[in-house]
Amino acid sequence: MTIYLDYQATTPLAPEAREAMLPWLGDQGFANPHSAHRMGRAAAAAVEVAREQIAALLPTGGRVVFTGSATEALNLALHRIGDVLAFATEHAAVLDCAEPVQRDGRHFEILPVSSAGCADLAGLEAARPTHAVCAMLVNNEIGTINPVAEIAAIAHGEGAILVCDAVQAFGKIEIPEGPDLIAISAHKIYGPKGIGALWVRDGLSLEPLIYGGGQEQGLRSGTLSPALCAGFGAAAALAAARIEEDALDVAALWDAARDVLARWTLNGSAEQRWKGNLNLRLDGLDVNRLMSECREIMFSAGSACASGSGRPSHVLRAIGLSDAEAKNSIRLGFGRYTDRVALIAACRQLDAAAREQGV
Numbered sequence: 243m244t245i246y247l248d249y250q251a252t253t254p255l256a257p258e259a260r261e262a263m264l265p266w267l268g269d270q271g272f273a274n275p276h277s278a279h280r281m282g283r284a285a286a287a288a289v290e291v292a293r294e295q296i297a298a299l300l301p302t303g304g305r306v307v308f309t310g311s312a313t314e315a316l317n318l319a320l321h322r323i324g325d326v327l328a329f330a331t332e333h334a335a336v337l338d339c340a341e342p343v344q345r346d347g348r349h350f351e352i353l354p355v356s357s358a359g360c361a362d363l364a365g366l367e368a369a370r371p372t373h374a375v376c377a378m379l380v381n382n383e384i385g386t387i388n389p390v391a392e393i394a395a396i397a398h399g400e401g402a403i404l405v406c407d408a409v410q411a412f413g414k415i416e417i418p419e420g421p422d423l424i425a426i427s428a429h430k431i432y433g434p435k436g437i438g439a440l441w442v443r444d445g446l447s448l449e450p451l452i453y454g455g456g457q458e459q460g461l462r463s464g465t466l467s468p469a470l471c472a473g474f475g476a477a478a479a480l481a482a483a484r485i486e487e488d489a490l491d492v493a494a495l496w497d498a499a500r501d502v503l504a505r506w507t508l509n510g511s512a513e514q515r516w517k518g519n520l521n522l523r524l525d526g527l528d529v530n531r532l533m534s535e536c537r538e539i540m541f542s543a544g545s546a547c548a549s550g551s552g553r554p555s556h557v558l559r560a561i562g563l564s565d566a567e568a569k570n571s572i573r574l575g576f577g578r579y580t581d582r583v584a585l586i587a588a589c590r591q592l593d594a595a596a597r598e599q600g601v
């Protein structure tokens with residue numbers, strides 16, 4: 243039986259989100275939300291409802307700008323912001339901005355993290371940020387949580403702003419006060435793929451990445467998809483209603499999986515974490531062989547974004563693992579729709595397959 247254990251790569255679409263999308267895909271709801279006629283205004287109203295549903299999970303004092311993805315939101319955030327300091331465990335959507343930032347003549351510096359996988363605050367203080375600091379809230383590869391409010395305080399103390407990648411945290415844990423720009427993505431919270439957003443603190447001015455019709459307050463031109471917005475909004479509203487229940491369910495799944503895989507070593511802090519992420523290693527494990535022998539288990543070797551590249555994960559390297567240890571690691575991700583019994587069976591199968599390898 244197939245089991246999906248790759249919730250950091252993407253999540254299944256919640257039935258509620260799908261339902262919310264359908265009217266905007268039908269023959270009464272297809273209008274351009276930027277049109278002035280009745281059908282256009284109805285579509286625009288749906289977009290605004292979604293914006294409010296999403297804003298309800300974010301700090302006050304800012305606005306939600308829809309984008310095509312969180313990657314786009316982060317690129318928009320960093321594109322004219324001055325010098326950038328980013329922690330070593332940030333997503334490629336941040337780290338790969340180094341090249342264009344440097345091409346602009348701006349400074350891009352990587353900051354250290356602890357072996358537990360959390361931001362090194364002393365390292366940040368010593369680096370004296372001038373313009374922008376990038377810190378993710380929950381790491382996508384190892385699930386660790388950064389002390390974002392403290393990072394914001396240090397950045398603000400130096401007159402810099404904080405750009406927070408909250409993609410893996412939004413709708414799952416409370417977003418702390420402090421960040422000035424926050425990137426989020428619908429498909430990580432049981433919403434549709436193809437839509438993200440950047441929350442922008444009031445008073446902060448950004449330069450667009452995309453020019454055209456001036457949509458999204460001039461920050462992101464291009465016709466919005468009411469269906470994607472409505473799906474994102476419904477997913478956010480559902481996450482808000484279930485935030486505690488979802489966290490408790492995920493913690494119970496974590497305990498069950500950890501129990502079966504007790505002999506495996508956990509990558510990243512056991513405490514400062516989102517428990518829907520279990521990144522584990524076994525010395526000598528051949529992960530490619532494990533994947534080919536456990537084809538019905540949809541899990542990942544390190545980050546889904548990096549897998550297939552053959553490179554060891556930059557996150558696992560940043561927390562001090564050797565190349566070999568990083569390559570001996572797997573990531574199991576579970577969430578709202580994971581069945582506990584199926585998860586336990588999958589973990590048993592993975593452990594048995596590893597033993598077959600003699601590890």
Ligand code: PLP
Nearest residue numbers: 311312313333335382409427438
């Ligand atoms: N940041 C983190 C932490 C992620 O996990 C991801 C997705 O893998 C992204 C950014 C990029 O999100 P999107 O797929 O919406 O571009």
